[in-house]
Amino acid sequence: MKNIKQSEIDLVTKVFSDVFDKYDLMNDVMSLGIHRIWKKNMIDWMAPQKGNHLIDVASGTGDIAKSFLDRINFQGKVTCVEPNELMLKAGKKKLKSFNEIQWISAGAEKLPFESESFDLYSVSFGVRNFFDINQSLKEAKRVLKTGGRIFCLEFSKVENEILKKLYKTYSKSIPYIGKYFTGKSEPYQYLVDSIDKFYSQEELSEIFRKNGFDKVKYRNLSGGIAAIHSGWKI
Ligand SMILES: C[S@@+](CC[C@H](N)C(=O)[O-])C[C@H]1O[C@@H](n2cnc3c(N)ncnc32)[C@H](O)[C@@H]1O
Known part of the structure; x- marks a missing residue:
């Protein structure tokens, strides 16, 4: 396992503790609401069936x-897993009428569930924050049932040169937008830097394969600003 520095863990915890109360608002502001379409795209591709049990890791506010x-018309179950207590509390409050959701405080690297427990695993804008992506994907595979499937929505690499330049210019303004709405720029600088450092579509596909997932595929969203990766436990 990668040697995780405590300072990295503290930084990620601080970032999300700083933004939890404005998290949903800022998602809408910074993406002009497009994150909602991307999330819908992931559910479309997932095509869940009635009775499915989903584990959503790094669930944020749910x-x-x-x-x-x-x-699925509320005919299934979701286990939301989130290590940040403030984000978890915000999610519970937002979705308090959803009895089909179980909220669990844990990190992706060590999931407190038996092997072969879930039909589907999702992670949306969370894999970039995992302290150990390899260990987390091994855990994802362990808790999925054989025949189960993982879906991962994450910022990715823009392929078109013109869009890349426009996106880079926009990214530079994100810490200022964050500061304007929340009074803090650091969490948004972290967001920009962590997206910049993250893997390409092909690199992430390879990481999924290396950790035991089969038939790994991805779909670009908005020219590669984000991408959805999917793989099977066979
Ligand atoms: C950008 S938010 C995404 C929230 C939600 N999935 C969404 O799409 O709106 C990332 C979340 O990852 C959580 N996180 C950070 N480190 C994690 C880890 N090691 N395991 C699981 N979740 C983690 C953070 O606390 C935060 O709530």
Whole structure:
């Protein structure tokens, strides 16, 4: 396992503790609401069936859980896993009428569930924050049932040169937008830097394969600003 520095863990915890109360608002502001379409795209590709049990890791305030349950008419279950207590509390409050959701405080690297427990695993804008992506994907595979599937929505690499330049210019303004709305720029600088450092579509596909997932595929969203990766436990 990668040697994780405590300072990295503290930084990620601080970032999300700083933004939890404005998290949903800022998602809408910074993406002009497009994150909602991307999340819907992931649920479309997932095509969940009634009776499915989804584990949504790095659940934040529970957007994926809500979208999944809406799609299957509330005839299934979601286990939301989130290590940040403040984000977890915000999610519980937002979705307090959703009895089909179980909220668990844990990190992706060590999931407190038996092997072969879930039909589907999702992670939306979370994999970039995992302290150990390899260990987390091994855990994802362990808790999925054989025949189960993982879906991962994450910022990715823009392929078109013109769009890349426009996106880079826009990215530079994100810490200022964050500061204007929340009074803090550091969490948004972290967001920009962590996106910049993250893997390309092909690199992430390879990491999924290396950790035991089969038939790994990805779909670009908005020219590669984000991408959805999917793989099977066979
Ligand atoms: C950008 S938010 C995404 C929230 C939600 N999935 C969404 O799409 O709106 C990332 C979340 O990852 C969580 N996180 C950070 N480190 C994690 C880890 N090691 N395991 C699981 N979740 C983690 C953070 O606390 C935060 O709530």
